[in-house]
Amino acid sequence: MMSKEEKALNVRSEKFLNDLWQYQPGFAISVGQHDFDHLLVVPSEENLSKENEFFKQSLRDFQSYDVNRLSPSAVTDLGLLLNFIETQIWHFEKFQSHQWDPSVYNVGGSLGHVLEGVEKSEEEKLRAILIKLTQLPAYYKAAKKNVLRPTKPHTELAIKQNKGLSSFFKSIGERAEKSQLTTEEKTLFKERLKEGQQAVSRYVHWLEKVLKNPRLAGGFRDFRIGSERYDEKFELDLQSSYSARQIYHRALQEKREVLKKMVPLAQGLWPKYMGQKKRPKDDMKMIKRVIEKVSEKHATAEEFVSTIRAQIPVLTEFVRAKELISLDEDKPLKVRETPEYQRGFAGASIDAPGPFEKKRETFYNVTPLDGMSKKDQLSYLREYNHYTLQILNIHEAIPGHYLQLVYANRTPSLVKSLFGNGTMIEGWAVYGERVMLEEGYGSGSPELWLMYYKWFLRVVTNTIIDYEIHNKKLSRNKALRYMIDEAFQERAEAEKKWVRATLSQVQLASYYAGFTEIFLFREAQKKRLGKKFDLKDFHEEFLSYGSASIKAIKGLMTETL
Numbered sequence: 001m002m003s004k005e006e007k008a009l010n011v012r013s014e015k016f017l018n019d020l021w022q023y024q025p026g027f028a029i030s031v032g033q034h035d036f037d038h039l040l041v042v043p044s045e046e047n048l049s050k051e052n053e054f055f056k057q058s059l060r061d062f063q064s065y066d067v068n069r070l071s072p073s074a075v076t077d078l079g080l081l082l083n084f085i086e087t088q089i090w091h092f093e094k095f096q097s098h099q100w101d102p103s104v105y106n107v108g109g110s111l112g113h114v115l116e117g118v119e120k121s122e123e124e125k126l127r128a129i130l131i132k133l134t135q136l137p138a139y140y141k142a143a144k145k146n147v148l149r150p151t152k153p154h155t156e157l158a159i160k161q162n163k164g165l166s167s168f169f170k171s172i173g174e175r176a177e178k179s180q181l182t183t184e185e186k187t188l189f190k191e192r193l194k195e196g197q198q199a200v201s202r203y204v205h206w207l208e209k210v211l212k213n214p215r216l217a218g219g220f221r222d223f224r225i226g227s228e229r230y231d232e233k234f235e236l237d238l239q240s241s242y243s244a245r246q247i248y249h250r251a252l253q254e255k256r257e258v259l260k261k262m263v264p265l266a267q268g269l270w271p272k273y274m275g276q277k278k279r280p281k282d283d284m285k286m287i288k289r290v291i292e293k294v295s296e297k298h299a300t301a302e303e304f305v306s307t308i309r310a311q312i313p314v315l316t317e318f319v320r321a322k323e324l325i326s327l328d329e330d331k332p333l334k335v336r337e338t339p340e341y342q343r344g345f346a347g348a349s350i351d352a353p354g355p356f357e358k359k360r361e362t363f364y365n366v367t368p369l370d371g372m373s374k375k376d377q378l379s380y381l382r383e384y385n386h387y388t389l390q391i392l393n394i395h396e397a398i399p400g401h402y403l404q405l406v407y408a409n410r411t412p413s414l415v416k417s418l419f420g421n422g423t424m425i426e427g428w429a430v431y432g433e434r435v436m437l438e439e440g441y442g443s444g445s446p447e448l449w450l451m452y453y454k455w456f457l458r459v460v461t462n463t464i465i466d467y468e469i470h471n472k473k474l475s476r477n478k479a480l481r482y483m484i485d486e487a488f489q490e491r492a493e494a495e496k497k498w499v500r501a502t503l504s505q506v507q508l509a510s511y512y513a514g515f516t517e518i519f520l521f522r523e524a525q526k527k528r529l530g531k532k533f534d535l536k537d538f539h540e541e542f543l544s545y546g547s548a549s550i551k552a553i554k555g556l557m558t559e560t561l
């Protein structure tokens with residue numbers, strides 16, 4: 001029986017969500033809630049303050065519930081809601097990225113997700129966009145007004161992404177032309193699209209001027225957020241059992257241990273790849289040379305996307321054969337080239353339907369390499385070679401992000417599906433890599449293990465870099481040294497990572513923090529349950545709670561014992 005308190009909480013949560021969509025229609029659309037497709041909120045000072053007041057009122061309301069009268073699952077929901085709301089308030093009042101990050105202003109995603117919806121007809125979708133387009137001039141005008149002392153990397157990203165919108169606008173225009181819209185609507189569409197494009201161009205043009213003369217926006221600020229903000233963000237974003245400092249020190253220790261495991265693997269492979277050549281005395285040099293040789297086995301630039309496409313069924317079959325976790329047959333994964341307005345961050349990522357649109361296809365976005373120089377292509381392909389590309393696919397697709405998201409969308413709790421915990425999500429994907437190798441994926445190939453450790457070392461190194469950038473003023477040169485000399489990365493990849501590390505904070509540390517917590521929890525469950533422990537059951541139950549924080553899932557799983 002559901003308690004009165006819990007019923008009241010459910011009603012309040014529902015109201016909260018309905019209100020939230022009006023303030024953040026882009027969020028609604030990204031999770032497949034298409035009632036607000038036509039809405040675009042202008043980020044004016046007035047609107048932003050109103051939104052913040054809404055969150056403060058909601059926080060007071062949700063804090064008034066008595067957790068002792070709620071079921072464990074409802075306690076988790078409440079925890080996720082409070083965390084989401086607190087994060088929103090913190091972002092506006094303390095972090096203030098709406099001022100220093102000009103790339104938060106980008107209408108690409110919110111327009112793109114409208115078109116990807118499957119429940120509406122082409123004309124309904126285009127009509128929603130037609131209304132939305134009227135807001136674009138005001139949207140970008142407010143954006144320009146908000147930008148104050150931006151960081152240089154975020155300004156560069158904003159320019160790049162908003163420029164990418166022009167080809168996207170062109171394709172929307174073509175779709176409208178081909179549609180069943182009336183002649184008047186088509187004319188109107190053309191006009192508004194043109195005005196929208198002009199608004200974007202004005203914003204981009206202004207940002208380009210800022211890049212040359214930062215004083216136009218009050219000067220550039222450091223992209224390093226400092227220890228105080230870092231600790232706060234770590235706590236809000238990760239909801240980990242560990243502090244930022246603890247994770248950082250664990251990562252330093254892990255780095256030493258992984259390197260130690262790589263030595264015998266590389267020694268064993270030396271004769272196969274180097275023949276009679278003398279082995280260097282320095283182990284780091286020896287490992288590096290073996291990795292360089294093993295990395296020569298890779299796809300061509302032209303075949304990069306199709307190679308990834310071909311690997312998905314292989315992973316699926318392995319997971320099925322080893323009974324690691326059940327797979328959902330009617331949710332096929334579609335590998336596609338990343339739409340241009342989404343490019344510029346990661347090379348490959350999952351774009352899955354939200355909890356409101358279970359029928360929409362799941363995409364595996366892969367950015368093709370045609371935009372790169374030949375030299376960069378080669379460097380990138382060596383980094384994502386025959387072995388690491390498989391680990392990437394395990395991480396992104398099966399049993400990593402794709403599978404986890406399928407399970408998250410299955411959970412009856414909307415709150416858990418919507419306010420997913422990033423550490424759980426990334427931690428699961430990194431854990432997925434480990435479990436596949438543990439279970440014999442690749443038949444114990446020493447090349448795959450060596451490359452896996454290199455890959456894992458990257459996760460560990462990311463944690464160290466992220467922490468040191470924001471807390472210890474780590475320089476670009478030293479960060480590149482960590483990655484290239486001490487983690488065997490290719491230069492192109494390391495340089496890309498540096499850019500990413502300047503654009504995000506804490507996120508890069510979440511992978512390792514999450515992995516550690518899941519791995520240790522599994523080992524603890526093995527010990528506790530003894531012979532009753534079943535890996536498939538563990539995985540399925542772990543994922544059945546949606547993307548709740550690992551801490552919360554641990555609580556729920558031990559509760560049911």
Ligand code: ZN
Pocket residue numbers: 395396401426429
């Ligand atoms: Zn990931």
